[in-house]
Amino acid sequence: MRRREFIAALAAAAWAAGCRDGAAVVPALPPGELLGASHGAGHRLRGRDFPAPAETQDHQVVIVGGGVAGLAAAWRLLKAGISDFRILELEADAGGSARFGTNTVSPYPWGAHYVTLPPPEAVHVRELLADLGVIAGNPLAVKPRYEERYLCHDPQERLYRNGMWQEGLLPEIAARDEDRRQYRRFHELMDGFKARRGRGGRKAFAIPVAESAPDPELTALDRMTMREFLHANGLDSEPLHWYVNHACRDDFGAGLGETSAWAGVHYFASRDADAENADPGTVLTWPEGNGWVVRQLAARLGTRIVTRAAVHRVRDAGRRVEVDYFKLDEGRTVRARAARAIFAAPMFLVPYLLEGAPDALVTAARAFQYAPWLVANLTLKAAPLERAGAPLSWDNVIYDSPGIGYVVATHQALRTAPGPTVLTYYLPLSGQPPAAGRERLLAASRDEWAGAILADLARPHPDIRDLATRLDVFRWGHAMVRPVPGFVWSRARTAFAAPHGRLHFAHSDLSGMSLFEEAVYWGARAAEAVLKKL
Amino acid sequence: MTHALLASVFIIASCGLAYELIAAALSSYLIGDSVTQFSTVIGVYLFAMGVGSFLSRYIEKRLAVRFIQIELLVAALGGFAALALFLVFAWLEGPFRLALYGIVLVVGVLVGLEIPLVMRILRQHIPFRDLVAQVLTFDYLGALAVSLVFPLFLAPQIGLVRSGLMFGIMNALVAVWAVWLFRHDIPNRRWLKAQCAVVLLMLGGGFAYAERLTQFAEQQLYTEEIVYARSSPYQRIVLTRWRDDIRFYLNHNLQFSSRDEYRYHEALVHPGLQALPRAKRVLILGGGDGLAAREVLRYPGVEAIVLVDLDPDVTRLFSTSPVLRALNRDSLKSGRVQIFNEDALQWLERNTELFDFIVVDFPDPSNYSLGKLYTSVFYRLLARNLAPDGLAAIQTTSPLYARQSFWCVVTTVESAELRATPYHAMVPSFGEWGFIIAGRRPYTPPAGYDLQHRFLTPDATRAMFQFPKDMERVPAEVNRLNNQILVRYFEREWRRVIR
Structure with a gap:
């Protein structure tokens, strides 16, 4: 199903919804809700229409934003013995794009759902995972030992094309010899980048991005798109382009024609971490995706996380930072004062929240672009009917689909019999300007999205519509930062690496790519900078 | 026109x-x-x-x-x-x-x-x-x-x-x-x-x-007369009979033949249980046919047997059919036996009471679902449910036909910090079959048996623990949830044996 057909299915679903009273040709859709970020509160920020503070509280540190960066900063503070701080989160739950849901069948992700094995440079990620019991023994070992049940169980991924499933995502079905030759050439290229070291012996493509070598001949890749990079290397195979496009959309919410070649190569050349008990390329995952980490951290942080707190003003008041937040449930503003604050919200909010932000920061903040995403969770009362080929895997991708496939929440469950499950379907609205994608995201109703998603999934699973007992749709207007050409190595991005007075910035935005590892890096780094000043 | x-x-x-x-x-x-x-x-x-x-x-x-x-x-x-x-x-x-x-x-x-x-x-x-x-x-x-x-x-x-x-x-x-x-x-x-x-x-x-x-054609898949066939939510259950030979199949794989199952079940239960004179609590994972339970029930010292088998259709069949009840000597109806129809992994994770002896009698690892029951995570869970001096006996496919699969399970049990003692026995309807005794302490095969058996003797037992050259240990990887290497070994090796 090409994008055009998906849109046609959307239209058909709309039509079917419109004439429900007529002949019921299409079986009824499963019930479900339309969920999403708090648009109302978010848009209110622009008007600054909030009451004056009714109360002032003093803390050592205030963290704005309870996504993975904010939680990682808090984790690092707790580890250093600092406990007087607050995390202010706009939504009803912490976690940002790693939030999760849960029902009687299984917990399931609403967004980020895996972490690749962290390389040695990702020190903070390694330490965090060791704290949470994911790594056993020395977290800084060359080959750490991971708790087996958090490693993605085999089979990890499969691809559906021409009526059958294959193992792995690199298209083998219908591939020609020339395609395979180009696959090899592409992998040789990427292996070259994996092994490559720049100035000072730094990896050419590291996780965290900040550890990558800034050599001009490497950063030059940031000035072209991933598609241009492939063509420049004589790689024009259609299935290879599909594969790279899939990777770019998966990690960046942008297609290979929209993604910086530096970011695209980073995807393939940065993930070379070893483990004692897993192959490189294995990922860590949980039924609720990265929500599992969020859940663990939130449990430790307890009431230090203040949810439904709309921060609307951040001001460096000389000896203290003032953070005013509107309690959505109580209808009043509270002023939190602290020696230091960590701004762990998306950078595009800086101009709206930071009072007296210098022009340079405002300009820099406006350079950040965000990809809109749609994520749906389908609860199934039984395992779906299967086509020929590879069995149900954790990640299941359909070749000619507008989405990037679905993951199975119960894949990591310790059970042997198939049974009810939850599928999480991902659709990045790439291939168009983000504003247009957001418009499309908001224009369609839950029923329209549900109809189109079920039609897409019905190709490999003809009985999906009969099995689905619920289908919720989550609209992410600003799901992830887009590493468009020129952005990763731009000054806009690096402008936030240094603190602004008593305010430190921490977010995966600062890496130009929305990865768990990057969020943890910036959160922990900001916390360490704050610790030095307390 | x-x-x-x-x-x-x-x-x-x-x-x-x-x-x-x-x-x-x-x-x-x-x-x-x-x-x-x-x-x-x-x-x-x-x-x-x-x-x-x-x-x-x-x-x-x-x-x-x-x-x-x-x-x-x-x-x-x-x-x-x-x-x-x-x-x-x-x-x-x-x-x-x-x-x-x-x-x-x-x-x-x-x-x-x-x-x-x-x-x-x-x-x-x-x-x-x-x-x-x-x-x-x-x-x-x-x-x-x-x-x-x-x-x-x-x-x-x-x-x-x-x-x-x-x-x-x-x-x-x-x-x-x-x-x-x-x-x-x-x-x-x-x-x-x-x-x-x-x-x-x-x-x-x-x-x-x-x-x-179609049924007739299926009948031809089995050389004998089908006396029972039913598709449960989990598997295809077929029972055949030819003269006095009853055969039990799950998904077309033979589970036992009544002619020689005593060899299999004696070998599975007695070398381990004989070595545990004070065993009171026994767990059987799989084994919904009640045949392993039949052997365990022969020990008067065993007070409680918990049997966990996924498929209620199997345990119901073996506790209601007169022929099968005669075969398992009504073990599933015994007051000492308690049956749970649950996923063994989930049951082990939930259970908190320890067992002196655990019998692991699952079908062979022919798919990824069954493969999970042979992973290091499974054996670690097993160890958690095992008393400090306890032993587990694990059915482990054929060391002759699926040599690397067999030693892969041994390697995996060892990776879960258990001592693995492999042995084998000849079961004509299966061929040369493999088992593992797992425990925290060194295990010595019994020099004799308190009970009379049809197959096991002290001499036969000694031979069971020796591996001739064509079944000797070969290197194999640890079977993990994240590699399911055993399913791959198993498929490759059995493909060579059957057409």
Whole structure:
């Protein structure tokens, strides 16, 4: 199903919804809700229409934003013995794009759902995972030992094309010899980048991005798109382009024609971490995706996380930072004062929240672009009917689909019999300007999205519509930062690496790519900078 | 007449593609490896159609009659192809592929004859340019219709055998229709009408009895009489009987034969349990047939047996059928036995009480679901449920036929910080079979038995713990949830043994 057909299915679903009273040709859709970020509160920020503070509280540190960066900063503070701080989160739950849901069948992700094995440079990620019991023994070992049940169980991924499933995502079905030759050439290229070291012996493509070598001949890749990079290397195979496009959309919410070649190569050349008990390329995952980490951290942080707190003003008041937040449930503003604050919200909010932000920061903040995403969770009362080929895997991708496939929440469950499950379907609205994608995201109703998603999934699973007992749709207007050409190595991005007075910035935005590892890096780094000043 | 023949082109094309798809789907269902099956079947079929087209030039006279007869032949051969292949697979071990490609070749040749003949008949009515355009249009439309209906509706709803017969009937109806269409050209039609009637009757009868014939074919998969067959939500349960031999199958894999199961169950239970004179609590994982429980119940010191088997249909069968209750000596009804129909992994994770002896009697790791029950995570959970001095006895496929699989399980048990003591026994219906005793302390096989056994003696036991050269240890990786290497070893090794 090409994008055009998906849109046609959307239209058909709309039509079917419109004439429900007529002949019921299409079986009824499963019930479900339309969920999403708090648009109302978010848009209110622009008007600054909030009451004056009714109360002032003093803390050592205030963290704005309870996504993975904010939680990682808090984790690092707790580890250093600092406990007087607050995390202010706009939504009803912490976690940002790693939030999760849960029902009687299984917990399931609403967004980020895996972490690749962290390389040695990702020190903070390694330490965090060791704290949470994911790594056993020395977290800084060359080959750490991971708790087996958090490693993605085999089979990890499969691809559906021409009526059958294959193992792995690199298209083998219908591939020609020339395609395979180009696959090899592409992998040789990427292996070259994996092994490559720049100035000072730094990896050419590291996780965290900040550890990558800034050599001009490497950063030059940031000035072209991933598609241009492939063509420049004589790689024009259609299935290879599909594969790279899939990777770019998966990690960046942008297609290979929209993604910086530096970011695209980073995807393939940065993930070379070893483990004692897993192959490189294995990922860590949980039924609720990265929500599992969020859940663990939130449990430790307890009431230090203040949810439904709309921060609307951040001001460096000389000896203290003032953070005013509107309690959505109580209808009043509270002023939190602290020696230091960590701004762990998306950078595009800086101009709206930071009072007296210098022009340079405002300009820099406006350079950040965000990809809109749609994520749906389908609860199934039984395992779906299967086509020929590879069995149900954790990640299941359909070749000619507008989405990037679905993951199975119960894949990591310790059970042997198939049974009810939850599928999480991902659709990045790439291939168009983000504003247009957001418009499309908001224009369609839950029923329209549900109809189109079920039609897409019905190709490999003809009985999906009969099995689905619920289908919720989550609209992410600003799901992830887009590493468009020129952005990763731009000054806009690096402008936030240094603190602004008593305010430190921490977010995966600062890496130009929305990865768990990057969020943890910036959160922990900001916390360490704050610790030095307390 | 022109329109009628074009409509029949549509049906002919649908049927032609349907036979090809059914043969490919059936062969990949029975042999596996769908990529190879689909491409070779489709390739042979297309080639055969080419042969048919070529041969059509040798049909010179009485085109209409030949066309009708070819239709009838295609109807009969194509219609019964799936059923025939199923029977061949069930009956005869070797020549399934021969039969498959033979049938595909013959049906393909006949289908290849159809369209050229129709074109030659129609040539008298339509100019050549329109003829080619129209015939090929309907040909391709028919193919499209089936390619959509087959995977979406026919295969899942009607089944392969009945779909084949249905298309056969459609082919035969085209023949009947043609008899009527050409009524003016064919002088003596009685003979043709009779042929049509016979083919239609056969196909109709086949369709009506397809269910029973499929069952009959399945019966042939087993050499014995099926006395019980049922599909539970988890597996296909089949029980067969031939004279005094009762055999129990899950998903067509033999679980035991009543003639020699005592060898298997004595070897599974007694070397471990004899070494635990103070054992009071015993856990049996799998083993819903109650045969391992029967052996454990012989120890008066054992106070409680917990049996965890996923499938309630299996435990119900073995606690209600008189023959099976005689075989397991009503072990599942014993006051000392408590049954949980649950997933063993989940049960182990939930359970908090320790067991002195654990019997692990799962089916072989033939798929990823069963493979999970042989991973290091599973054995760690097992260790958590095992008393400090306790032992577990694990059924571990054949060290002879699946040597690396067997040693892979040994390696995996060791990776869970347990000592693994492998042994083996000869069970004629299985072949040379493997087991592992796992525990935290060193284990010494018993020098003698307190109970009288049919198979085990002190001498036989000593030999069981020695591995001759062709079963000696080979290196193997640890089977983990994240690599499922055992399923891969197992599939490779058993593929070499069975065809």
